[in-house]
Amino acid sequence: MPDMLRTLSVFLTKLITGVNPVWVDGVPRADRLRVYFANHGSHLDFATLWAALPREVRDKTRPVAARDYWGRSKFTRSVAGGLFNSLLIARSGITRQDNPIGQMADALRDGSSLILFPEGTRSADGVIGPFKPGIFHLAQKVPEAELVPVFLQNLNRILPKGHLLPIPIIGSVVFGPPLRLEPHEKKEDFLERARQAVLNLSSRTRA
Amino acid sequence: MNLSSPAAREFIVWIFGVLTAASATGYFLAKSAKSPAAKTTVKNLNARTNSWWLMTVILLGALAAGPGATGVVFALISFLALREFITATPTRPADHVSLFCSFFIVLPVQYWLVHAEWYGMFAIMIPVYAFVLLPVTAVLHGDAVNFLERAARIQWGLMVCVYFISHIPMLLHLPAGxxxxxxxxxxxxxxxxxxxxxxxxxxxxxxxxxxxxxxxxxxxxxxxxxxxxxxxxxxxxxxxxxxxxxxxxxxxxxxxxxxxxxxxxxxxxxxxxxxxxxxxxxxxxxxxxxxxxxxxxxxxxxxxxxxxxxxxxxxx
Incomplete structure (x- = not known):
């Protein structure tokens, strides 16, 4: 049953967003350990990026989502956990036992890839905001993971923040070449480089 | 359209004859093309011809199936065209309701008016009522940035993709001879x-x-x-x-x-x-x-x- 629901979610997501992914660096093999990080403007981002992955990659890829938002009711928990196999993390009140970086690193070491939105929240106006430092700490902790920038176009127009019903605009997903943390690279430099890598992909959309 | 009438049959033979001739020409051009530029042109030409086959079959099928099916096919064409038009023209989050209404209310209602043969309303619904009401939904959001441009883009999209195209199935409702x-x-x-x-x-x-x-x-x-x-x-x-x-x-x-x-x-x-x-x-x-x-x-x-x-x- 969850399998059918997942297939249905992929179909519906592709139908609504019209997405036909672009891989700048070629389609990845399923055995790569990857962290996909993208700009965030819509509830669709999650599902769209996930649906754009090839099936064998998708089955090993877990979205990282805010527990305070997606864990708030039984329904949202079952969508995030049951359907997408999300990793729910705390955005505040972080303790040694409840540490999102540690949880993400554990998931990567278990062989899952991750989907991450480093802005931390959805942008209301489509501008890509500054990145939160989590992705830097994760890159330090799991240096073998490839960090893949992803640009999501028009999804914030299909379903903007604060709206319930999508409109049929055509979206784009562009997967860029992977980044790695350089030796001795400073946190601010890396975060800005990662953000720029997402921005640079905006010229590679299909249209 | 009555496909079994002699005129219709002769016409269909002609149409598919022309398409066959186009495909055959493309086949021989592909064999004789030497330079990379010529090869690209011929490849695109043959892709176009193949698409013409598909589009011809869809149109003839819709016409044979009756005015209802014809209306549905042109409504779908309008939908896909409007989707491309709006995708290419920047709008803002405040336009969301206006765009939602354009796709899911104005477009279906326009084609329903075709089906209902209500010519008066068919002719004025988009130029007058959509024109008046859609900017209202946007203005209620209180976002004035590029307001005239945004309203104009949506209205243009509806006129070109929906209003103009809906005149094609409306031909089936002209007084008949x-x-x-x-x-x-x-x-x-x-x-x-x-x-x-x-x-x-x-x-x-x-x-x-x-x-x-x-x-x-x-x-x-x-x-x-x-x-x-x-x-x-x-x-x-x-x-x-x-x-x-x-x-x-x-x-x-x-x-x-x-x-x-x-x-x-x-x-x-x-x-x-x-x-x-x-x-x-x-x-x-x-x-x-x-x-x-x-x-x-x-x-x-x-x-x-x-x-x-x-x-x-x-x-x-």
């Missing part, structure tokens, strides 16, 4: 002449084209392509006069008008693409680009054709 292919023949006449004009302009342009006609807007279009394309498509229209409630010369002149309007339609839509920095509206139709790339000339000639028939041939 006896025509060899029925009122479906009017749709076929319009589509064959206007799309034929596009194809013939392309072919003549490739064969003789020297002088660019609009280098800044549409670098592929040439004076030679335009002149010979429009004239030969008008001659084609004259040859198809038997489908129409008029004589040879009238059919020729109507076709000439349709082709010129269609040409300007293509040019206007090219100007919008240029401004937005895109080459094609989409990737939906192999070899042609998006839906809007295929129907731009039809958008501008369909209302004209409808009005010519409605006001000058009322008694047929």
């Amino acid at each position: 006896e025509l060899p292919l029925g009122r479906q023949g009017l749709i076929l006449f319009l589509v064959i002449v206007v799309q034929g004009s596009d194809v013939l302009q392309y072919v003549w342009g490739k064969l003789l084209g020297k002088h660019k006609i609009a280098p800044h807007l549409s670098p592929g279009k040439t004076v030679e392509g335009f002149t010979f394309g429009v004239l030969s498509a008008s001659a084609l229209g004259a040859a198809l006069h038997w489908m129409m409630p008029c004589g040879v010369w009238q059919a020729f002149l109507i076709s000439l008008l349709l082709c010129v309007f269609g040409f300007f339609g293509g040019l206007v839509m090219s100007a919008i693409k240029r401004d937005r920095g895109i080459k094609d509206w989409g990737t939906l139709i192999e070899g042609h680009g998006g839906m809007m790339d295929r129907i731009d000339s039809l958008c501008f000639s369909a209302p004209l054709f409808f009005h010519i028939l409605r006001y000058f041939f009322r008694s047929y």
Whole structure:
């Protein structure tokens, strides 16, 4: 049953967003350990990026989502956990036992890839905001993971923040070449480089 | 359209004969093409021909299935074209409700008005009521940035993609006379002449084209392509006069008008693409680009054709 629901979610997501992914660096093999990080403007981002992955990659890829938002009711928990196999993390009140970086690193070491939105929240106006430092700490902790920038176009127009019903605009997903943390690279430099890598992909959309 | 009538059968044989000839020509051109540039051109030509097969089958199938199915097919064409149009034109989150209503209320209602044969409302719903009500939904959000541009873009999208295209199935609801292919023949006449004009302009342009006609807007279009394309498509229209409630010369002149309007339609839509920095509206139709790339000339000639028939041939 969850399998059918997942297939249905992929179909519906592709139908609504019209997405036909672009891989700048070629389609990845399923055995790569990857962290996909993208700009965030819509509830669709999650599902769209996930649906754009090839099936064998998708089955090993877990979205990282805010527990305070997606864990708030039984329904949202079952969508995030049951359907997408999300990793729910705390955005505040972080303790040694409840540490999102540690949880993400554990998931990567278990062989899952991750989907991450480093802005931390959805942008209301489509501008890509500054990145939160989590992705830097994760890159330090799991240096073998490839960090893949992803640009999501028009999804914030299909379903903007604060709206319930999508409109049929055509979206784009562009997967860029992977980044790695350089030796001795400073946190601010890396975060800005990662953000720029997402921005640079905006010229590679299909249209 | 009654497919079993002798006229319809003969017509269908002709249509598929032309497509077969086009495919055969493409096959031999592909064998003889040497330079990489020629190979690219022939490849695109053959992709276009293959898409023509599919589009012909869909249109003939819809016409044979009746006015309801024809309306649904053109509603879908409008939907896909509007989708490409809105995707390419920037809007803001405050336009969300207005856009939602455009796709899911205005578009279906327009095609329902076709089905209901409510001509008065069909003619004014988008130009008056959508014009008035859609900006209201946007203004309630209190976002004034580029307000006139945003409202104008949505209204333009609805006019070009929905209002103009809905005149094609409305041809089936014109007062009927006896025509060899029925009122479906009017749709076929319009589509064959206007799309034929596009194809013939392309072919003549490739064969003789020297002088660019609009280098800044549409670098592929040439004076030679335009002149010979429009004239030969008008001659084609004259040859198809038997489908129409008029004589040879009238059919020729109507076709000439349709082709010129269609040409300007293509040019206007090219100007919008240029401004937005895109080459094609989409990737939906192999070899042609998006839906809007295929129907731009039809958008501008369909209302004209409808009005010519409605006001000058009322008694047929």
